[in-house]
Amino acid sequence: MDETQGSVGTTASLSLRLGQAIFSSAALLLMSVGVEFYSYTAFCFLVTIMGLVIPWSCTLAMFDIYSAFSGCSLRLPGLMVIVVIGDAVLSILSLAAASASAGVIDVLLHFDRNYCPPKFCGRYQLSTAMAFLAWFLTAASSLFNLWLVASW
Amino acid sequence: MDETQGSVGTTASLSLRLGQAIFSSAALLLMSVGVEFYSYTAFCFLVTIMGLVIPWSCTLAMFDIYSAFSGCSLRLPGLMVIVVIGDAVLSILSLAAASASAGVIDVLLHFDRNYCPPKFCGRYQLSTAMAFLAWFLTAASSLFNLWLVASW
Numbered sequence: 001m002d003e004t005q006g007s008v009g010t011t012a013s014l015s016l017r018l019g020q021a022i023f024s025s026a027a028l029l030l031m032s033v034g035v036e037f038y039s040y041t042a043f044c045f046l047v048t049i050m051g052l053v054i055p056w057s058c059t060l061a062m063f064d065i066y067s068a069f070s071g072c073s074l075r076l077p078g079l080m081v082i083v084v085i086g087d088a089v090l091s092i093l094s095l096a097a098a099s100a101s102a103g104v105i106d107v108l109l110h111f112d113r114n115y116c117p118p119k120f121c122g123r124y125q126l127s128t129a130m131a132f133l134a135w136f137l138t139a140a141s142s143l144f145n146l147w148l149v150a151s152w
Numbered sequence: 153m154d155e156t157q158g159s160v161g162t163t164a165s166l167s168l169r170l171g172q173a174i175f176s177s178a179a180l181l182l183m184s185v186g187v188e189f190y191s192y193t194a195f196c197f198l199v200t201i202m203g204l205v206i207p208w209s210c211t212l213a214m215f216d217i218y219s220a221f222s223g224c225s226l227r228l229p230g231l232m233v234i235v236v237i238g239d240a241v242l243s244i245l246s247l248a249a250a251s252a253s254a255g256v257i258d259v260l261l262h263f264d265r266n267y268c269p270p271k272f273c274g275r276y277q278l279s280t281a282m283a284f285l286a287w288f289l290t291a292a293s294s295l296f297n298l299w300l301v302a303s304w
Contacts, residue, residue: 042255092247099248100255103194107259150302 004151006144008060008083009067009074013141017061020137024053024094027130030123042100043124046131049097053090053134060141080149087142094135101128156303158296160212160235161219161226165296169213171289176205176246179282182275194252195276198283201249205242205286212293232301239294246287253280 005012028050037043060083067074105124108116116124157164180202189195212235219226257276260268268276 040255041258095244095247096251099251100258103192103252103255104259106193106252107256146298147302150299 004144004148006140007075007148008080008145009064011064011068013144014061014064014068016137016141016144017057017064020057020134020141021054021061023130023134023137024050024057027127027134028054030127030130035120035123037124040104042097042104046097046101046127049090049093050131050134053094053138056086056090057138075148077149077152080145084142084145084149087138087145091135091138091142094131094138098128098131098135101131156296156300158292159227159300160232160297161216163216163220165293166213166216166220168289168293168296169209169216172209172286172293173206173213175282175286175289176202176209179279179286180206182279182282187272187275189276192256194249194256198249198253198279201242201245202283202286205246205290208238208242209290227300229301229304232297236294236297236301239290239297243287243290243294246283246290250280250283250287253283 004010006016007013028047031037031043031050032047037047063074066072101124105116105121105128108124109121156162158168159165180199183189183195183202184199189199215226218224253276257268257273257280260276261273
């Protein structure tokens with residue numbers, strides 16, 4: 001089972017990490033640049049979590065690149081447990097943040113037209129969609145690594 | 153690894169299922185009886201998902217009771233895969249519904265005092281807290297069963 005695709009050190013894992021970094025950066029930029037996100041707790045939560053996902057994914061992407069080029073496996077039991085727990089926590093927090101933001105946007109669209117001009121609301125929606133994609137990829141990474149750890 | 157506590161057929165699993173059924177019923181009743189939940193998509197979503205978690209948890213609790221009393225193991229590979237996927241999907245949806253409701257309640261508390269009299273808002277908050285507890289137990293069941301399947 002050492003060849004589990006998507007677990008640390010494989011090219012599939014590198015693709016997942018790059019996808020996470022791209023989508024979380026897009027969510028962070030769309031939500032934080034030129035938009036008044038700090039009025040809503042859910043949007044602040046989304047920005048915070050995306051700000052945590054970016055360095056996490058970039059660090060693990062570098063691990064994957066190192067593994068791919070050097071041929072050294074970094075699958076030490078302690079490290080794998082940290083990766084699985086980190087991925088699981090971040091994917092839970094990403095889903096919670098994206099869902100909370102989606103709930104808030106729904107309320108803003110239906111009840112508070114004044115608080116949500118189309119230009120802002122479009123960006124909130126796009127940012128939330130990106131956060132959902134980042135969540136999906138983080139959850140996939142977590143599952144692949146958990147599968148590897150469980151099958152040892 | 154057949155003795156994984158928390159996987160189908162163990163007493164720990166029965167406790168988890170009963171907890172899920174109790175918390176999701178509480179969330180459903182607090183949100184749907186005497187409160188205008190249907191004005192907000194997030195609250196309708198919460199009620200729908202809690203309405204799915206209740207029969208799912210009760211069915212699996214009956215499986216656990218049958219296993220405990222008859223001594224027959226119900227850990228067939230096909231059944232276990234269905235249980236793991238069902239638990240994973242329901243836990244993701246529960247977390248999404250609870251987070252979306254929490255986001256909506258935050259907006260209602262801060263911006264829309266007219267829409268959220270204390271009596272209603274207290275029940276929305278309690279219902280969301282119960283939904284988070286139901287999510288936590290569903291996620292635990294899913295993880296224990298996934299661990300069992302992965303270690304076969």
